[in-house]
Every structure is written in C-alpha cells, then in structure tokens.
Amino acid sequence: MSFEFQVEATSGPARRGRLITPHGEVETPVFMPVGTLASVKGVSQDVLEQLGVQILLGNTYHLYLRPGVEQVRKLGGLHRFMAWPRAILTDSGGFQVFSLSELRKVTEDGVTFRSHLDGSQHVFTPESAMEAQIGLGADIIMAFDECTEHPADPPRVRQSMELTLRWAERSKKYFEAHKHEVPWNHVGSAEFADKTQALFGIVQGGMDPALRKESAERTVEIGFPGYAIGGLSVGEPRQLTREIVGSTIEHLPADQPRYLMGVGTPEEIVEYSGLGIDMMDCVLPTRAARHGLLFTSEGKISIKQARYAGDQGPLDPNCSCRVCTRYSRAYLRHLYASNEVLAQVLNTVHNLSFYLDTMRAVRHSIALGDSPHSLSEVWSRLKP
Numbered sequence: 001m002s003f004e005f006q007v008e009a010t011s012g013p014a015r016r017g018r019l020i021t022p023h024g025e026v027e028t029p030v031f032m033p034v035g036t037l038a039s040v041k042g043v044s045q046d047v048l049e050q051l052g053v054q055i056l057l058g059n060t061y062h063l064y065l066r067p068g069v070e071q072v073r074k075l076g077g078l079h080r081f082m083a084w085p086r087a088i089l090t091d092s093g094g095f096q097v098f099s100l101s102e103l104r105k106v107t108e109d110g111v112t113f114r115s116h117l118d119g120s121q122h123v124f125t126p127e128s129a130m131e132a133q134i135g136l137g138a139d140i141i142m143a144f145d146e147c148t149e150h151p152a153d154p155p156r157v158r159q160s161m162e163l164t165l166r167w168a169e170r171s172k173k174y175f176e177a178h179k180h181e182v183p184w185n186h187v188g189s190a191e192f193a194d195k196t197q198a199l200f201g202i203v204q205g206g207m208d209p210a211l212r213k214e215s216a217e218r219t220v221e222i223g224f225p226g227y228a229i230g231g232l233s234v235g236e237p238r239q240l241t242r243e244i245v246g247s248t249i250e251h252l253p254a255d256q257p258r259y260l261m262g263v264g265t266p267e268e269i270v271e272y273s274g275l276g277i278d279m280m281d282c283v284l285p286t287r288a289a290r291h292g293l294l295f296t297s298e299g300k301i302s303i304k305q306a307r308y309a310g311d312q313g314p315l316d317p318n319c320s321c322r323v324c325t326r327y328s329r330a331y332l333r334h335l336y337a338s339n340e341v342l343a344q345v346l347n348t349v350h351n352l353s354f355y356l357d358t359m360r361a362v363r364h365s366i367a368l369g370d371s372p373h374s375l376s377e378v379w380s381r382l383k384p
C-alpha cells in the first residue's frame, strides 16, 4: 500500500490517527505549513525537521509558473529538488488560479488564465492539473475543482458544484492512467518502486448544507482515499464555516482522512480538530510572522509595538521553542523595527512551533479521551 489512514483514538467526533505516505508517517490531526514555492519562507528544511514538521504543502500554480513542472520533474521531483524527505501535499492549482491570476475564463474543459508574474496565458484542465501534480511528485495530490465564490446565488452554486464533480471524475481517470509516471524512481532507489501518490477529492457546494451533502455523497461515490472540504474561509462568517464543516463531515467516510483547506487561526484549528477534521493548512502563521504578528498561549502579540522595546521577558513564557527559550521580546522588537532578515526567520519559527505544539496538545487530549474544545484549554495542559 502506498497510502493508508489509521484512526488510533477517538473522542466524540474528534479522532487521532496516522497517515502513512510513501515519504513517512504523519500524525493527525495535523497542521501543514505552507511552502508555496518549495520553501516555507524564511525557514530552512533542517529547522522544519527539528520543529517536527511531518508534512508540507506546496502550491501547484506557483511551481508550475516557476521553476516549471518539467524542471522539477527532471530534478527528481519536489522532495529531491527541495531536499525534503518527509511527506508533501500539493493543491490542484484551482484555488490559486481563482484568487491570484487575472482574466481567467472557466469553461467545461478547464480554466484559461494569465500568469500573475508576466501576463502569459495558460490553461489548467483536470488532466493538466493532474499531469502537473504527478510531475511535481507530492505524496498527496488534489482533484481539480472550482472554488465557488461567496456569496453566490443557489443556481450558480449548483452549477459550480456539478462542474467540480465532473472535473473530479476526469481528475481520477487521468490519475489512474498516469500515476506510475511519478518521478520517485530515482537511480538506485528500489524503495519507491511500486509506490504511487494518493489523489484526494474535494467537496464543494457553497454555504448550502443540502448541496454539501450531495457533493460529499457524489464525491465519495467517485471514490478517493481522502476527502477535502473546499470553498470555505472565503469571506463567510466563522459560525457559518463551522456549521458547513459539521454538516459536510457527517457525509464523509469515518475511516478516511478529512482535510479542511485554508484554515485557520490557532483557535480554529483546535475547534475543527474537535469536529473531526484530520488535516488543515493555512498561510496565516507564516504570513502573520513576517508582519510581526505572533500567536502565543496568552493571545496575539504585535511585536512592532514600542511597549516591547524594553521587555526582557520571552515572547511566550509557556512556549519552549528555540526562539522563546533564547531571545527577549525587546530583541525581537528591535530586529523587526530594524527590518532585519532574522526577524522574519525567528518570528516564523515561533509561530510554526506554536501551531505544531497546539496540534500536539490536541492529539494528546484526544488520546486521553478528552475532546479538544478551546485553545486555552489545550495549552493549559502544556504549561509547566
């Protein structure tokens, strides 16, 4: 088997488990740091390993434009190219075509778009998005979908959901025919001889629980080893996100992984784990870090504020990361105010540590049979 998911403990709807991928095991629920361009901005791969990152996310849209899929393939695939031996997931490129590119045009066949880099014209179809993701060679890849905009009227949501279902079938068909083209069979490596990637389906259906149910059931009918919930965190109120997540999960198989795309804050990742989500990703911890916004067990801190200029205390007294155990708030504030590159590095390392520790605490609490409810509750267990 190339891919497996094992549920090891449950507590209410929450589950603790393990994804087994060709590039190692991933403990779930997991938060996946985003490495858009084959790099988690500011943090080297050896540090990511020391932080305990077991899976990273790469963005197909960005890597397709630069350095190009063929280049990555020739260099042995994403793992070898970026010297990352652990698991990787790539998105299908769909969401970013919708959010970043200009002049996109959606037809039955796919999406025509212009690069945000140089305005050049490209086409993504379910087939070409699979071809790109097979060439990049992540362990988990995503079906090509249309992320329905919000708000959208009911006929539009249905039409978009139907398109995503037809694209899911085409994605699977292309993947099944080409999955052995993954660039893992490096010279002298028998380890990956028969291993293939895992293709996940994506549930859409806007903010309508009935359409979410239908999308979930019909996507499960097509059949994938895991399912993502897409089209959320697109500007809707958080209460609605929670309701739609809850109403989608009940129609997904209990023995397969569930991936909620594009969330969230530390509070949200705890909460969604409590609802039974197994995988999440978001640029928030890394992007916020680069803007001096730091998540701590005592709330959010904007390190640029003058009040930290003479503060000798650690960023977060409850955090045992390499930044909090070594540097003061005063020093971090100075680095940020001086626009030092090290500010971005240290801020990102702390925020990622905070997210990873939060997920460790969540998994621990599920293993104890204690469903995780809130961030402060899971962190109270970590305090010395």
Ligand SMILES: [Zn+2]
Pocket: 315, 316, 319, 320, 321, 322, 323, 324, 325, 350, 353, 354
């Ligand atoms: Zn820290």
